[in-house]
Amino acid sequence: MGGYFTTVATMIGIYALVASGLNIIVGFAGQISLGHAAFFGIGAYSTALLCTKLGLSFWWSLPLATLITGLIGALLGIPSLRVKDDFLAITTIGINFIVRSIFLYVPFFGGALGIGGIPTPTLLDTRLRGEYYLTLVLVLLALTTWFVHRFARSWTGLATEAMREEETAAGAMGISHVRFKILAFTIGSAMAGLGGVLYAHFVNFISPDDFGFPVSIMLLSMVVLGGMGKIWGPILGAIVLGSLPEVFRPLVQYRMLLYGAALLLVIRYQPQGILGEGSLLRRLFPRGRR
Amino acid sequence: MAEKGMILRVEGMSRYFGGLKAVDDVSFHVSRGEILGLIGPNGAGKTTCFNVISGVYRPTAGKIFLEEERIDGLPAHAIASRGVGRTFQIVRPFAGMTVLNNVMVGLGMQRYSSFLKSCPVFGDSQDREEAMAFLREVGIEGLADGSSSVLSLGNLRRLEIARALALRPRLLLLDESFSGLSEEEIQQMMELVRNIRERGFSVLLIEHNMRVAMSLCHRLVVLDHGKKLAEGSPGEIRTDERVIEAYLGRGASAHA
Numbered sequence: 001m002g003g004y005f006t007t008v009a010t011m012i013g014i015y016a017l018v019a020s021g022l023n024i025i026v027g028f029a030g031q032i033s034l035g036h037a038a039f040f041g042i043g044a045y046s047t048a049l050l051c052t053k054l055g056l057s058f059w060w061s062l063p064l065a066t067l068i069t070g071l072i073g074a075l076l077g078i079p080s081l082r083v084k085d086d087f088l089a090i091t092t093i094g095i096n097f098i099v100r101s102i103f104l105y106v107p108f109f110g111g112a113l114g115i116g117g118i119p120t121p122t123l124l125d126t127r128l129r130g131e132y133y134l135t136l137v138l139v140l141l142a143l144t145t146w147f148v149h150r151f152a153r154s155w156t157g158l159a160t161e162a163m164r165e166e167e168t169a170a171g172a173m174g175i176s177h178v179r180f181k182i183l184a185f186t187i188g189s190a191m192a193g194l195g196g197v198l199y200a201h202f203v204n205f206i207s208p209d210d211f212g213f214p215v216s217i218m219l220l221s222m223v224v225l226g227g228m229g230k231i232w233g234p235i236l237g238a239i240v241l242g243s244l245p246e247v248f249r250p251l252v253q254y255r256m257l258l259y260g261a262a263l264l265l266v267i268r269y270q271p272q273g274i275l276g277e278g279s280l281l282r283r284l285f286p287r288g289r290r
Numbered sequence: 291m292a293e294k295g296m297i298l299r300v301e302g303m304s305r306y307f308g309g310l311k312a313v314d315d316v317s318f319h320v321s322r323g324e325i326l327g328l329i330g331p332n333g334a335g336k337t338t339c340f341n342v343i344s345g346v347y348r349p350t351a352g353k354i355f356l357e358e359e360r361i362d363g364l365p366a367h368a369i370a371s372r373g374v375g376r377t378f379q380i381v382r383p384f385a386g387m388t389v390l391n392n393v394m395v396g397l398g399m400q401r402y403s404s405f406l407k408s409c410p411v412f413g414d415s416q417d418r419e420e421a422m423a424f425l426r427e428v429g430i431e432g433l434a435d436g437s438s439s440v441l442s443l444g445n446l447r448r449l450e451i452a453r454a455l456a457l458r459p460r461l462l463l464l465d466e467s468f469s470g471l472s473e474e475e476i477q478q479m480m481e482l483v484r485n486i487r488e489r490g491f492s493v494l495l496i497e498h499n500m501r502v503a504m505s506l507c508h509r510l511v512v513l514d515h516g517k518k519l520a521e522g523s524p525g526e527i528r529t530d531e532r533v534i535e536a537y538l539g540r541g542a543s544a545h546a
């Protein structure tokens with residue numbers, strides 16, 4: 001029972017981290033992405049390969065795989081400079097399918113069987129399992145949430161939001177959309193990569209389907225549900241959407257349906273998300289700040 | 291190679307959209323401390339001139355100098371950071387932000403090209419003080435902490451000016467800052483533009499209202515169908531046959 005709760009909580013923590021990264025891209029920079037699971041997967045596969053093929057320890061692999069994913073994110077963010085809105089949505093879906101196909105069809109990545117034997121990390125001779133691993137995830141989630149908070153209050157964050165609100169006017173204020181879009185994709189992807197690392201070392205075995213398009217939809221649903229551009233939005237979204245399927249266990253085959261229904265309800269009744277401006281929650285618990 | 295005292299020099303600037311010559315071989319300059327008016331009928335190419343000068347569009351042909359430096363073809367953010375501030379005919383506020391933060395975005399202009407300089411937290415008391423000073427200058431300091439999405443058109447035009455001033459530009463481009471304003475607001479806005487010039491900014495402005503353009507500008511450049519039709523003091527322009535024709539149509543009497 002305790003083990004079950006810990007497992008669910010760990011997965012929610014990981015998804016919250018990955019969704020927070022997506023929030024940088026979608027919420028703060030205003031660039032739609034329906035392919036975020038690709039970066040989640042790149043982080044997971046990077047650490048899997050670094051640990052199983054090169055024998056790196058988790059603690060080296062974690063920053064390295066995060067960095068690799070961030071750099072690939074910078075590269076794959078380039079389409080956002082040329083296309084917008086629905087075209088960008090389709091392009092990012094394409095990226096998701098291509099990345100998943102590479103995992104699936106290039107033998108180096110283990111094909112449909114994926115990669116197993118990803119080691120559980122150890123710290124001071126203790127294997128980090130169960131509550132220990134959950135603690136690790138929560139510490140990293142806290143650190144990245146602090147980072148996002150700090151990002152939002154920086155001049156970089158201000159410029160990113162200005163670009164989202166009005167790209168042409170932002171240009172007239174000295175803000176390069178190239179610079180700030182690529183930066184958002186880099187940060188957002190790196191966070192997805194970090195989440196991927198945590199995922200891989202948690203389940204010890206990964207395969208391409210863990211990072212397919214439905215996962216991207218789930219991540220985007222978490223961001224939209226919680227409130228785009230709100231620091232706590234994706235975390236709340238991850239808690240709600242991560243625990244719903246557990247609460248409604250018998251309905252587990254219908255989880256996509258559940259996400260869809262939750263999303264529709266939010267868009268219909270709370271278009272800014274649960275934590276957005278003017279939402280029910282905010283009216284019930286008004287506080288001065290964002 | 292610009293003459294001393296010139297802040298902006300445009301040489302043979304053209305911008306085509308497909309077959310349409312929106313701006314066609316236009317040359318003019320803005321002197322330091324001058325208010326130059328760009329006037330002309332609807333669709334004459336005035337806004338397109340602004341968009342090319344400020345880097346929203348690349349010129350199809352021609353050269354643009356900001357003092358000694360050639361700036362044509364540079365991206366918009368690079369031209370802004372070299373000292374060209376602008377407003378938009380169709381206002382473009384950062385609608386999701388407070389009025390104060392709209393101006394704050396402009397204050398940060400020197401930081402956005404450096405990773406390290408854009409890392410610090412924005413909006414300390416000094417930043418707020420500076421941003422407030424610009425809002426005070428345009429007369430909307432009382433709205434600072436409200437959302438910019440609920441402002442009246444007149445206040446949005448003021449906000450755009452405050453935001454552009456926050457860049458501390460060498461040259462300020464104002465695109466129809468007077469349109470859609472009440473008579474009283476027009477008077478206030480004229481006062482504001484005069485004050486801005488007095489503080490040492492050079493201004494290039496587009497204006498439809500002839501009375502405003504004539505009384506505010508030191509010189510006027512008239513565009514029609516993308517071409518420069520005339521250039522001179524308000525007195526000269528007022529009596530120029532070609533200008534009267536362009537505005538009133540061929541065959542109209544000389545009463546403007």
Ligand SMILES: Nc1ncnc2c1ncn2[C@@H]1O[C@H](COP(=O)(O)OP(=O)(O)OP(=O)(O)O)[C@@H](O)[C@H]1O
Binds near residue numbers: 335336
């Ligand atoms: N992005 C664009 N694509 C195609 N045509 C354009 C574009 N921008 C402007 N034009 C055309 O160029 C011509 C000049 O337009 P511009 O907006 O510069 O005129 P204007 O002098 O500012 O007019 P107004 O007084 O109505 O603001 C018009 O015919 C317009 O339709």
Ligand SMILES: [Mg+2]
Binds near residue numbers: 336337338379
């Ligand atoms: Mg115009």
